[in-house]
Structures are given as C-alpha cells and as structure tokens.
Amino acid sequence: MIPNVAPASADSAEPTTAAVPPRAPRQSSAKKFAGNKLFASPASVAGVAWLAALVAASLTAPLWLPYKTEDQDFTAVLSGPTAAHWLGTDELGRDLLSRIFASAAGTLGTSMITVIVAVGLGTLLAMLAAAAGDRVETVISRVTEVTMSLPGTVIILAVIGAVGTNIPLIMAILGVLISAGMYRVILGQAKSLQSQLYVDAAKVDGVSTMGISLRHVLPGLTNTIVVQSALIFAVGMLIQAGLAFIGFGPPIPEPSWGGMIQGASQNVYNAPWLMVPTGAVLALTVLSANAIGNALGKAPNSTASHLPSAAARRRRTMSVKTAVAAIAATAPTPAGSTAAKNTLSVRNLSVGVDSTGAGNGVRLVTDVSFDVEPGTVLGLVGESGCGKTMTALSLLGLLPSGVSVTGGQILWNGRNLAAATDKDMESVRGREVALISQEPMRALDPMFTVGYQLTAAIRRLRGMGRAEAKAEAVGLLEKVGIVDAARILKTYPHQISGGMAQRVAIALALSGRPRLLVADEPTTALDVTVQAEILSLLRGLVKDTGMSVVMVTHDLGVVADLCDQVAVMYAGEVVENGRTDSILENPRHPYTLALLAADPHANHAADMPERLATINGQVPQPKDWPSTCRFAARCQFAGSACVVPIPLLPSGTGDGLVRCVKADELAVEGLDWVATEVASHHVLNLVETPAVATRTVEKDHA
Amino acid sequence: MELFITKRLLMALATVLVVAVLAFMLVHAMPGSPGAVSLGAGATQEAIDEVNQRLGWNDPLVVQFFSWLGAAVQGDFGISLIDGRSVSADLASRLPVTASLAAGATLLSAVLGIGLGVTAAVRGGMVDRIIGGVCGMAVALPAFWIGIIFVYLLAVQSSVFPATGYVPFEVSPQDWALSLALPVITLAVGGAAFIARQTRASMLEALQQEHIRTLRATATPTWKILYVHALRYASLPIVAGIALQFIQLFGGSVIAEQLFAMPGLGQAVQNSVSTHDAPSVQGVVVIATVVVVAVNLVLELATKFLDPKLRAS
Numbered sequence A: 001m002i003p004n005v006a007p008a009s010a011d012s013a014e015p016t017t018a019a020v021p022p023r024a025p026r027q028s029s030a031k032k033f034a035g036n037k038l039f040a041s042p043a044s045v046a047g048v049a050w051l052a053a054l055v056a057a058s059l060t061a062p063l064w065l066p067y068k069t070e071d072q073d074f075t076a077v078l079s080g081p082t083a084a085h086w087l088g089t090d091e092l093g094r095d096l097l098s099r100i101f102a103s104a105a106g107t108l109g110t111s112m113i114t115v116i117v118a119v120g121l122g123t124l125l126a127m128l129a130a131a132a133g134d135r136v137e138t139v140i141s142r143v144t145e146v147t148m149s150l151p152g153t154v155i156i157l158a159v160i161g162a163v164g165t166n167i168p169l170i171m172a173i174l175g176v177l178i179s180a181g182m183y184r185v186i187l188g189q190a191k192s193l194q195s196q197l198y199v200d201a202a203k204v205d206g207v208s209t210m211g212i213s214l215r216h217v218l219p220g221l222t223n224t225i226v227v228q229s230a231l232i233f234a235v236g237m238l239i240q241a242g243l244a245f246i247g248f249g250p251p252i253p254e255p256s257w258g259g260m261i262q263g264a265s266q267n268v269y270n271a272p273w274l275m276v277p278t279g280a281v282l283a284l285t286v287l288s289a290n291a292i293g294n295a296l297g298k299a300p301n302s303t304a305s306h307l308p309s310a311a312a313r314r315r316r317t318m319s320v321k322t323a324v325a326a327i328a329a330t331a332p333t334p335a336g337s338t339a340a341k342n343t344l345s346v347r348n349l350s351v352g353v354d355s356t357g358a359g360n361g362v363r364l365v366t367d368v369s370f371d372v373e374p375g376t377v378l379g380l381v382g383e384s385g386c387g388k389t390m391t392a393l394s395l396l397g398l399l400p401s402g403v404s405v406t407g408g409q410i411l412w413n414g415r416n417l418a419a420a421t422d423k424d425m426e427s428v429r430g431r432e433v434a435l436i437s438q439e440p441m442r443a444l445d446p447m448f449t450v451g452y453q454l455t456a457a458i459r460r461l462r463g464m465g466r467a468e469a470k471a472e473a474v475g476l477l478e479k480v481g482i483v484d485a486a487r488i489l490k491t492y493p494h495q496i497s498g499g500m501a502q503r504v505a506i507a508l509a510l511s512g513r514p515r516l517l518v519a520d521e522p523t524t525a526l527d528v529t530v531q532a533e534i535l536s537l538l539r540g541l542v543k544d545t546g547m548s549v550v551m552v553t554h555d556l557g558v559v560a561d562l563c564d565q566v567a568v569m570y571a572g573e574v575v576e577n578g579r580t581d582s583i584l585e586n587p588r589h590p591y592t593l594a595l596l597a598a599d600p601h602a603n604h605a606a607d608m609p610e611r612l613a614t615i616n617g618q619v620p621q622p623k624d625w626p627s628t629c630r631f632a633a634r635c636q637f638a639g640s641a642c643v644v645p646i647p648l649l650p651s652g653t654g655d656g657l658v659r660c661v662k663a664d665e666l667a668v669e670g671l672d673w674v675a676t677e678v679a680s681h682h683v684l685n686l687v688e689t690p691a692v693a694t695r696t697v698e699k700d701h702a
Numbered sequence B: 001m002e003l004f005i006t007k008r009l010l011m012a013l014a015t016v017l018v019v020a021v022l023a024f025m026l027v028h029a030m031p032g033s034p035g036a037v038s039l040g041a042g043a044t045q046e047a048i049d050e051v052n053q054r055l056g057w058n059d060p061l062v063v064q065f066f067s068w069l070g071a072a073v074q075g076d077f078g079i080s081l082i083d084g085r086s087v088s089a090d091l092a093s094r095l096p097v098t099a100s101l102a103a104g105a106t107l108l109s110a111v112l113g114i115g116l117g118v119t120a121a122v123r124g125g126m127v128d129r130i131i132g133g134v135c136g137m138a139v140a141l142p143a144f145w146i147g148i149i150f151v152y153l154l155a156v157q158s159s160v161f162p163a164t165g166y167v168p169f170e171v172s173p174q175d176w177a178l179s180l181a182l183p184v185i186t187l188a189v190g191g192a193a194f195i196a197r198q199t200r201a202s203m204l205e206a207l208q209q210e211h212i213r214t215l216r217a218t219a220t221p222t223w224k225i226l227y228v229h230a231l232r233y234a235s236l237p238i239v240a241g242i243a244l245q246f247i248q249l250f251g252g253s254v255i256a257e258q259l260f261a262m263p264g265l266g267q268a269v270q271n272s273v274s275t276h277d278a279p280s281v282q283g284v285v286v287i288a289t290v291v292v293v294a295v296n297l298v299l300e301l302a303t304k305f306l307d308p309k310l311r312a313s
C-alpha cells in the first residue's frame, strides 16, 4: 500500500549499458525548475486549478458550507443529490459536500508533512552522500536499500499501535520510509552536479562543502524535487485515506475521506451513490498532483527511438504511397531506368525533422547529390552536426523516428529507396545495403551472444539452416580477421574488446553479402592502433568483394587512405566534391582548406605547418542555417559577395564541384587557411567585419 | 556471483534483524502493560502485576529482547495476550491467505502490466494515450474504492464471485480460486498500472538503443525486434519493478483482507494493533518482513541472472 516513488528503470537499466563510456552529463540548466512546463500541459493546469480551488474552498469552509459536519438530517438519510444536499447524505443524514470539503484542508495539510519529511530527508541524505565521498555514500545507500525492502504498511501499523492515531506523527514517519526512495532518485543527479566544473571551481575558491551543496547543487535539483514532491503528495493522500479506511483515521465523528468511503462501503448495497462523491474528490486530487508531477518531470527531448512506432510506420506507408502516386502522375518514367548495376545515385536529397514533432520541420540535410560507382569508396567528410550521418542512414531508410526524407531521390540499381516503404526496405537492408556504425559496443545487442546475433542474421539473409549458418558465421569471423572464431561466437559483446566488436559488427554487416556498405565513422571510437587494422580490413574487403562503400568520417587521414571520391559536407549541404587526390592536393572550398589545415594526418610531412589551424566557432544549429553561404560566419575569406545563396558549380579540377563564390579567386591567389589563435570573440565579429584574406606568405613570418 | 549472493543474504539477514529490534521497541512503546491488556478493564492491580511478572515484563529490556529473539528464531513468537493462542500457529494459518493474495496479485499485475506496457510502447499514438490515461486513473483511485466497486458490480449485481470470505485450497480448489478472484483483481489494478508504466518506459528506452538499428539494418522482422530483442533488454528493469510491486501488494493486502474479510496477516496486524496485543504485533511484523525480504532476494537474483554481464562475472 506504500507505493514506491523511485522509478526502478533508472537504476536497473544501468548495468546493461555500463560497458559503454558514459555520455557527458547534461547541462544542469536543463534540470532547473521550469514553471512554463507546468502550463504547457492542460492536465497540469487543471490539476493546479483543482488543488487551489480545493484548498481555498476548504479553508473558507465555515463561511460558505450549508451544514456543519456533524449536522444530521434524519429526513434525508442516505439520499442522493438533492437541492438541499448537492452531493447527497450519509447513513446519519450528514451532508456529504460539507464533510468532504471540511476535511480537505486537514487531508492535504497532513499529506504535506509526508512530502516535507520525505523530500527534505531524502535530499539532505543525497547531498551528503554526494559531497562526503564513497564511504558515506555506501553507508547511506545500504540503509536506504534496507528501508526500501521493508513492508512499509505493516511497519506503519505497528507504529500506530505504539503512538496511537496521531496522524501528523504517522505521516512524518511515513515520510521517513519514503525518503529512501527519494534519496535513490536524487543521488545520481546530486553526484553529477557535485562533480561539475563550476563546483570544482567553487572548491578552489575556498567555498565550504556545505556552501557548495546549498549554493550550487541544491538549485540544480529543484525540478526533480518539485516533481517528486507532487508524486509523494499523491501517495501520502492515498495512504492516509487507506489508513482511515481500515479504522486508523481521525477520531470518529470527525470526517475523513477514507473514513467516509468506509462508511459508504457499509451501505454500498442500498446506496451505491455514496461511493461516488468522496471517491471522485480523492481521485481528482491524486490525479491533479500526479499530473503536475508528470508535466514537470517530462524529459524535454528524449533520444529518438530507432524503431518507429506502429502508428508512425502506418503514417509513413501512407505518405510514401501518396508520394509515389504523385511522382507516377508527373514523371511516368523513373530516372533510374538507365542506371548501371550496383550504382548508387543520390539526387537532391533533403532530410528534415517531421513538422508534427518538436523540431517542427527543421531541415537537417538539404539538396545533397552524389554518385557511388560499383567497387568504389565515397567519403562523406565534415564536422559533426553537418548531416553526414543523416545522409548515410537515409540510404538504408534507418533515419531515427521523427526524421524523414523530405525530398530528392536515392537511386539504387534504378530503384528509388527514398520512396520505398519500410516493408520494401526490409528486402534491401542487409542483402543489398548494409551498415556499420560508430560504436561497436552499442551496435551489438548486449543480451545475446555474438554467435546468436550472427547466425540469426545469416539464416535470415541467406536462407541457410542452423548448422550451415554456424559454419558460415565461423567463416565470416575468420574473414574479418578473428582467429579464435569458435570462442568469440560464444561470448557476449561486453566480453570482447572494442576492436573485436567492430570486427564482429563488420562480419554482421557482411552476412547478407551486401553490394553497398554504409560505414558511419567506423573507427572513431577505437584506439589508434586498432583504427589502422580496421581500415586495412575494410580496404581488403572492398578489393575482395567488389562492394562499394559510403564512408562517413571527419578524419581526412581515413579519406586519404580509403576513398576514391570525396564529398565534403557543411551544415547539411555538399560544399565540395570530386576525386580524393584532386581534393586533397587541390582543395577549392575554404571549409576543405580549413579541414586540411586542421588535420595532422592530411598534411604532408614536408609542408607540415608549425601550428595546426583551428576552425573557430561551431557548425551552426540546423534551425540557424542562413540562406546565404552557411560557412560565412566562420570563413576567413568571407566578404560582401558571400551574402547570397551560393550554387554548387564546377570547380575546374576534373569533374569536381564547389560551393563558394571565391573559389576561383582563392585558387588563383593560392590562399591558404591560416593557423591563428583568434579568440572566439573575434570570430563573432567576423560576421559584421569580413576578415581580410591573409596571404600565405604571412604564415612563413609566423 | 557467489560473493554477490552471500552479500545479499547478509543484507537480508541484517534487514530482518533491524526490523526485529524495531518491532520489539515499538511494542514496548505501546500503551498498557501486557497484564493490563490481557486481563482487560476491571482487573485488579495485583492480578496485572502477577501476569507482568510471569511474562518477564519487569526484566531489563535487553534481557527481554534476547529471550524473545531466542524463541523467535526457533519459530516461537509467544502467546497472544487476547485469546491465549500461540502466535506462531495463528500466523502459520494466516500466511497462506496473504501469500496467495500477494502472489496472485503480483502475477496478474505482471501479466496485465507487461501486456499493456508493451502494447502502449509498440503501438504508440492513440493506443498509447488511452493506455496512459487508464493507468493514470488506476494509480489515482485507491484500491479500497476499486474493491468496493468490484464487490458491488461483480458480487452483488451478478453474484459470480463471493463478496467476502476465504476458502482454503485444501477444502475446495475451485472455491479457493473464486474467493481469491475479487481481492486479487482489486489489488492488481494499481499494480498492473505501475508495471505497465515501467514496462512502457523500459521498452521505449530499449528501442532507443543503437543495437536496434543494427537489427533493422540486418532486416530483422519487426515482431522479432520488439518481442525478442527489445523486450529482453527491457526485462531487467521490468523484473526489478515487479519486485518493488510485490512489497506494495503485500502491504496492500491489509486493505484487501479488511475489505473482503479474509483471515490473513493483514487482518492480524490490524486486529493486534487495535487490541495492543504485543506478541502478535511483533510476530506479524517479523514474519511479513521475512517474506518480503525473501521474495525480494529471489527476484533480485533473477534480475542478475537475466543480465549476461553479471551472470558471467
């Protein structure tokens, strides 16, 4: 009967992801109390209104209530709603409306005692544990674990036996029991706040531990505290009503919600109506508190699901059907009819956030085109946030839910994958187009053995029997350079190293003998030595199998090593593309210049600069992409000519294209991206005062 | 793994011991000496003193505690001050009632809750909102209110189920099941809602994992991704949630037993607390703790067994 306020998921889900490096803790500002959230949901607005009205009505009860709580009207015993008794009367003819509202303030007030004790004690213990180190934390955690595993109801009843029905005291003790759950909810957050940079800084400044906790940690916990308070408040009311129901409420003539329901239950056969008003008021009050808690506790933007819900899939199928119909009506012959076998041809691809969701139609990839010939490797290069991964995932129809292709075509063997349903894509994925992702540890299912995952894929994609698939799995693992394949098949992903896991993931991708491999930063998460091994494995595989690869990377070393063609992406569009050698030798776009200047591997040893250049600032957020040159805010060469939309034009080297008005000028003058240590405020000024292009010569002076 | 089990066993023992001390102290804080309670109003002071002397009430607290603990370890919780019956025998006859009730309610909550939670997570959209709304209502309505409505609708109006009372399994398995049905359903409403929310959240979290994308990239059918891989990933927090739920349902049986007049532990706590029957209160608190802690231990071990990482280590 004492509900646990601590959500079990947070703790128990942890072990399954423990092998993965923890993500950087969210900024504490996200956790701060956000009053506007309270009014964003109609349910919580209604909740606040109901609670406020109830408290007001209850406190002013003596002024407006038609009857006293003990007034008995023997002419109307057990009556339903009448003009005299709006909510009816009980077995002694007492007015229900009066009794419900008269007892509301007491019920709410004593429930607040539970909230104050539970939240106060829980928060205090969590802050203490977070501040005082591992030892103290272990002790407190053990104690709270014990408390949480107690049969709380039985203990509370035993307490009642000792102290009698002293409701404020009982509610306080209930608060102590609940504080254990509260502690568990808050501890993690308090710890991450405690360890955050500004707290360290405060420590250096000589602020006492106590001061840090109060000034820096507590404010960050506000939202969680308010959320939990609302939920505990609801729990307190339910428990108080439950106790009154079994006879441990306020002394007899005094009304209480639980006691009134108890009275009603005695008469349920002849006056079922009696159950309704008290039950409804109690339920509404609990619902209100829960609604407030849920509205405030809602995570602002949780990670998108990798599997769209059934409703979303239906919507997509519908929209694809209408889109296909529209295309069929306007263009009777698909463009791909003449396409060569196993050629990928992406035309004017755009990807955006669905306009129904929170992102509201923001474009993530705009007008991207490239081709991949059979047996060649295309590198998609750029910083993170440039839309490379979204482009890559769209090739398999695996965009996260809430994100979809909004325009253009993905022609694979003449078929437009951008307009295929999820069902159709199932015949393409794995068999024709396969995926390797960035973090092998996350890419493999932690709950199943490597062998299970691999043989299941082989059986499915190749239609093999169990034994045959097992042999094939061993063969595949050996092909990706795993010596003791039989042993690895029996292991779980957490038992193997990152490099080994990436080999397994590659084997998994190869299991359906795909003709195109989409590799999303396949080496980024690995150790440097392992990176080289994986790259040479991929190079070998391309040579042996003749498949083509779309390689997403931010590392020009990888490009130089592996790619035949390069498309440099910036802020959702291709800014330069062409053959790898010509782009590395002869970069035309300032962003490519900057990437090259910033990359130690891409520079030839001879002209290795003394300082590596950095690109100041960050890739702008998709919603802030300008209609002019998107790189202008960070470009050393930006000028007045750059404030118009820039087309992608032939760059003059081979069949390369470049999106920069000054590309020719830069090429003629032989300008280079200069390594400067510009402080970031200078960069911000760039927008107003276009920087003067600096001659290469100046680098020599430096 | 062995180390883990040993640690947990020690923790469980410590928990029971702490509760034993707590129960003992609480009972000693109860108003009225055992003599006064057992002889009732109107007894002479000499008679009360005589009973107190016989029960060792005047010994130092520590002595009393250890003699009580010593007997309790052997399963002897003394005799009731009210009816003179052996507390252990009484609790032994009541335990099956509460155990059937709590186990039945947990089982039903788990089945319903997992079903609803998975459906909400998988179907999304309108279905998700409806299930969410129903669960919100179920959590907000107190179990006793729901129970009375069930009694009114199912027992009074249709008389399919007996409204109150308990029939032991040995007497008639069929009537046993029927007599449990309403209390179990009553308790399971809130329990199922809790587990449904937990399941939904865990399923959604599972579907956010990157390995789901790998599975889709290798053309794994949707049903298999949902019901084999995601559910397997979500099983850890779900089982942990069920363990938490059991504690609540065990406590909730106090209300269900009162409502349906079932002779279980809950009724015993309520009676003995009202009558200040010290040995019974102590006994029932300790027994309830032992049961809850034991079931929790088993479910916790189950959770660990479900996690390949912990199983291997």
Ligand code: SF4
Residues within 6 Å of the ligand: A589, A590, A591, A629, A630, A631, A632, A633, A635, A636, A637, A638, A639, A641, A642, A646, A659, A660, A661, A662, A663
């Ligand atoms: S168009 Fe202008 S701002 Fe944009 S990259 Fe070229 S020079 Fe820089």
